[in-house]
Amino acid sequence: MRRAIPVVVRGGRGRRAWVAGGLWAGAELAVTFGLLVLLLVAHQLWWTNREARAEAGRTVHSLEREWGADAPVPSAAPPDEQVGARSAPAGTPRASGGKAAGAAKATPRWDQAYAVIRIPRIGITAPIAEGISKAGVLDKGYVGHYVQSAQPGQTGNFALAGHRNTHGEPFRYINRLRAGDQVVVETRDTVYTYVVDSTLPQTSSGDSGTIAAVPHSEVKPSYGYSMPGRYITLTTCTPEFTSTYRLVVWGKLTRSRPR
Known part of the structure; x- marks a missing residue:
């Protein structure tokens, strides 16, 4: 009698090994992708802020040295002065020291840092640069000046933009500003004090009227x-x-006063 030769089928084990290997490779890819995402988030939320704030701080100190004097720290206006500021009609600022509110003397070149903004309520000190380009201004942690708008102290609208998140985020908490809060702008020759009057919580990105001469x-x-x-x-x-x-x-x- 002829004996049957046993046949061993290995296909099932091979398929299982292939599936297991594929799952392992997929898991490694998922972990790697997750790490890359975490690194990207850390870069955007931490590193860009660290670098931009350092850059902005150096620029503020450089401007102060160039101007030849340390920048004064603004103090809160007395209550009666704040009430008077809110009730004063537009275009009639008080000037201390007998000087009327003036205008910036020279037009800055594109991307040039030429002023400093201080907002005591939210603890912000940042350089102001000409233009609102990302690479040259906003991503450095600077506040950008809309070039078509007025300069500090001029009749019209001194319009500014700043990042709310990442890259120094100087305007992250401007939603916390209230009527009567001070916004101080310092140039080489003059310190201008603006008082917050109103807030528009949300509008279209194309709402150009907000930066018009009469905003x-x-x-x-x-x-x-x-x-x-x-x-x-x-x-x-x-x-x-x-x-x-x-x-x-x-x-x-x-109010405006000489430095």
């Missing part, structure tokens, strides 16, 4: 002004970590 919202007409004056506008993105809409804070010039 107003074209999207929400109940917000803004109707008369010429000396205004300041702070703009940033909202909600946080998006660039969908814009948050706007407006103020009026109430």
